[in-house]
Amino acid sequence: MHLEKIETFVFRNPPPRHGGRYFVFVRLTTACGISGVGEIYNATLGPDLVAGMAVDMFQRQFEGADPHHIEQLWRQAYGAGFTQRPDVTVAGVLSGLEMACWDIIGKAADQPVHQLLGGKVNHRLRSYTYLYPPQGDVYPAPGEPSVYDDPDLAAEVAVQMVDKGFTAVKFDPAGPYTIHDGHQPRMADLTRSEQFCSRIREAVGDRADLLYGTHGQFTVSGAKRMARRLEAYDPLWFEEPIPPENPADMAEVARFTSIPVAAGERLCTKHEFARMLEAGAASILQMNLGRVGGLLEAKKIAGMAETRSAQIAPHLYCGPVVAAANIQLAACSPNFLILESIGTFEGPYMSCLKTGITWEEGYVIPSDAPGLGVELDDAAIAASPYCDSALHLTMETQPVTP
Known part of the structure; x- marks a missing residue:
């Protein structure tokens, strides 16, 4: 062959x-x-x-x-x-x-890939969803009510997601993130973040974990100030509190707070994850299978994490083929914690595939189909070409000011 x-x-x-x-x-x-x-x-x-x-x-x-x-x-x-x-x-x-x-x-x-990477140990994969706008585009028009900065609207959407079966929801109300980060959070960012945790915790009770996200926005001292405001609501994690370049600095944040630090979506290869583990920078590793170096590299990282009592939570802010690879890794990893899903894996997001991903009452069910278990829909892809110049993700270009 x-x-x-x-x-x-x-x-x-x-x-x-x-x-x-x-x-x-x-x-x-x-x-x-x-x-x-x-x-x-x-x-x-x-x-x-x-x-x-x-x-x-x-x-x-x-x-x-x-x-x-x-x-x-x-x-x-x-x-x-x-x-x-x-x-x-x-x-x-x-x-x-x-x-x-x-x-x-x-x-x-x-055979499914998970069978070839050690065999299935997780037959159901707990999943979480980001809190997306309840209606319309993920990028709301200026002036529209936004789930990203309105804690009451976020709490409403969180209840809807928990009623669907999710037992964890992620949100990132910490304000703008820029190419100049890290910065000190503004007082309004601290207050809004605490309000998000307070309102969502009040709305969902103990039915769901709160996953507090940032985009590496803060300095070490700024991350500590934010963590102190959030600890009362017992989030499952504080995601990438500072930029990813310096694991020693992130480890200082991790030692300061009782909230577990999660990180890794911007890292690649076992070498970057090894430095994070050695420093004690994060106890939840969020490798993205479309960036980290592939399935075998991610399996090696998961194995390294086991030796440091760290868990994996594969990250997903891209397409459903990476989602399928994440599922294969999670199914065969004993230290799997939770899987990011894009909603319940249905609708326009899945239109590029002929095959589906099974989501049931908060859990993804790993496919036993040969390989990754997904196939591209060439006709649907050809009918939806990308003709814009904007990158997949963008950041603000000016520093955050008080």
Whole structure:
């Protein structure tokens, strides 16, 4: 068996655009006709350029190779051009190609990927949802009531999600985040964040955990001030309280607060996660399978986490192929905590697939279909091209001021 062909797809995520503006998929096919799909999570460069990078990496490192040789292919791509260091662009492209190889391997063996990575230990995967606007686009128009800054509206949506079956909800009311972070939270940001936790806790009681998110916004002292305001509401986690560059600084925040620190969505490879674990910066690791370096790399990270009593909570703010890979990892990881889902995995978000993801009363049920268990819908993807210039995610460009 050897890899013969690559196809790339850029899909415009339809409104309400939960999960981002677009998704970048790849499909690899062997000479014997077995195809596998993967997804690249790269928010730094335009999607067409990222798709071109996937073609280049495939032609240089993967074409003609046996897809079973994951370790060799990974090292070739990681070390190409005399690099051998964590690089978010290389790791993102490599993640999509590696993921597609696992899909092929599973189909060739007639086994789900989780069966090949140690076997299923979690038959149901607890899931959480972000609190999205109850109606309309994920990016509300200026002046519209917003679940992002209105604690009462957020509490209403939280109750709706808990009534559906979710036992955890995530929200991030900490104010704007910019390319200049970290910064000190403004008094209004502290007050609003405490109000969110207070109102949501009052609304859902002990039926759900509160997952307090930031985007690496704060300085160490600013994160401590925020944590002190939130501790009374016992959140399950304080997500990425400072920018991700310095694990020692994040560890200082983790030692200060009783709220568990969760982090990792912006990290790639085992090396960056090892530094975070060694520093004691986070006890909940949020690797994104479309960025971290692929399934085997994530499995290695999960194993490292076990040795430090840390758990994994795979992150998802991209498309449903990464969601499928996250599910495979979670199913075979003993230290799995909770899985991010995009709502209940239905509606426009799933329109790029022919297959579904099973969500039942707050839990995702891992697929036992061969490979990743998902297939692209080429016609639906072709009917929804991404023609905008905006990146998958954007940040404010001016510093936050009081």
